[in-house]
Amino acid sequence: MPYVNIKVTDEGVTSEQKRQLIKGTTELLVKVLNKDPKTTFVVIEEVNTDNWGLGYQSVSELRKAANR
Known part of the structure; x- marks a missing residue:
């Protein structure tokens, strides 16, 4: 009984994209x-960009810096 946990940032992933992730993961x-x-269980978790970090910054901070 496989369990797959997919984590993505909460930046507009659509229901259709989630459906494709579940289908594709299961097929794999x-x-x-x-x-x-x-x-086969596939769970998709959406993580707020303030709660996802890379290096010393949150993704929110990195996105703001990239848009300057």
Whole structure:
């Protein structure tokens, strides 16, 4: 029973994109590991950019700096 957790920033990921991520991830586990899609769990977590950091800055800070 595979469990896959996908984390993305909360910057406008659409329901359709999430559907594609779930489908594609499940298909990959079926193809590579021969897993049953009925018991394959895919969870998508959207993380606020203030709560995601790289280096010494949050993604929010990095985005602001890039847009200056």
